[in-house]
Amino acid sequence: MGDDDGSDVSAGLGLAPGARGCLFDLDGVLTATAKIHAQAWKKTFDTFLNAYDKRTGRTDQPFDQGADYENYVDGRTREDGIRSFLASRDIKIPDGGPEDAPGTESVYGIGEAKQWAFMSLLEEHGPQVYEGSVRYVHAARAAGLGCAVVTSSTNCKDILRVAGITDLFDATVDGHDVSAQHLRGKPAPDSYLAGAKALGIEPAYAAVFEDALSGVEAGHAGAFGTVVGVDRVGGDHAEHLKQHGATVVVKDLSELLGAANAEEKR
Incomplete structure (x- = not known):
């Protein structure tokens, strides 16, 4: 993928230029678990x-x-x-x-x-899936970006299977991997760095999607290109996400696609 193509793809997904991969937290980002x-x-x-x-x-x-x-x-x-x-x-x-x-x-x-x-x-x-997130993952894959789930949950594979979205992801890093690889848990960036490595990309060219304060801290600590904070709770949570390292905050990932479409129409 060339630099110009990468920039165009990134803009269409609401990400920093050059993005080549997306790392999604599970609970609160992909599912309502x-x-x-x-x-x-x-x-x-x-x-x-x-x-x-x-x-x-x-x-x-x-x-x-x-x-x-x-x-x-x-x-x-x-x-x-x-x-x-x-x-x-x-x-x-x-x-x-x-x-x-x-x-x-x-x-x-x-x-x-x-x-x-x-x-x-x-x-x-049952695991309720956020449809806006699923649409975003489909768009990211269609644009040629690698997609991985990075979560501290040890129930990751079961939840993805029951939700029917396992095939959307190229890799997973879950609680079992954190333990087996002796990774530090969030807010340390270890699990997200492992996710980027699994996709074969450098952190600067990856985007982290998180709803937890410890998660956006991990994305910031790992120097990832974009750290998307997902605010599902309202109140002061959006501001807290920004304070802890989110570079952009949305209520649903579909807003990133919506913003891109709005720009195209101007």
């Missing part, structure tokens, strides 16, 4: 806090499905999210290990409880 994750975290943390407070005599506020999810959990690996939230409450518990049963008072025990809660809710509601 972020809402299911938030519900699962609330159920899990509230159950933990209730038991912990009874044992220690503390009085903790319940998990805030908005602020706590956004600030401490969203976009991070499961274990990092648990450590981050517990640190915000000045709660210290053992890490434990992957063999810990759900409900064990350990980081991994809480993680297993969250996984059970998430899978139960996923079975009940």
Whole structure:
């Protein structure tokens, strides 16, 4: 692809000139599973806090499905999210290990409880796909750009399969890869750098699409050509995304296509 062609393609997708690949977060960008994750975290943390407070005599506020999810959990690996939230409450518990049963008072025990809660809710509601995002991925592929999913979720392949969009992506980097390759979780750029490597492109020629603050931080830290913040919640979230590294913020990826079409008509 020549420089001129790359610029034209990039402009048609609302990206910086020369883009050759797109790296999409899963939950909140491609699918509405972020809402299911938030519900699962609330159920899990509230159950933990209730038991912990009874044992220690503390009085903790319940998990805030908005602020706590956004600030401490969203976009991070499961274990990092648990450590981050517990640190915000000045709660210290053992890490434990992957063999810990759900409900064990350990980081991994809480993680297993969250996984059970998430899978139960996923079975009940299914993964809703954002149609605007799917249209954008189709447009990116039609323009010759590589597309990959980069997520901290260990449920990535199942969600893509159930949603019927597996074939849209050339590569995936998920929670299993983060663990197996010893990658640092978001806000470190490691997983997105791995996604760019899987597509065979340099970060400067790749675009990151994220709804989480930790995710846009990762895109910024990795010096990616474009960091698109996706604001699904409203309020101050758009401004927070910009503050944490997003170069452009939209409510839906279809807006990037809409902006391009509007320019063509002028």
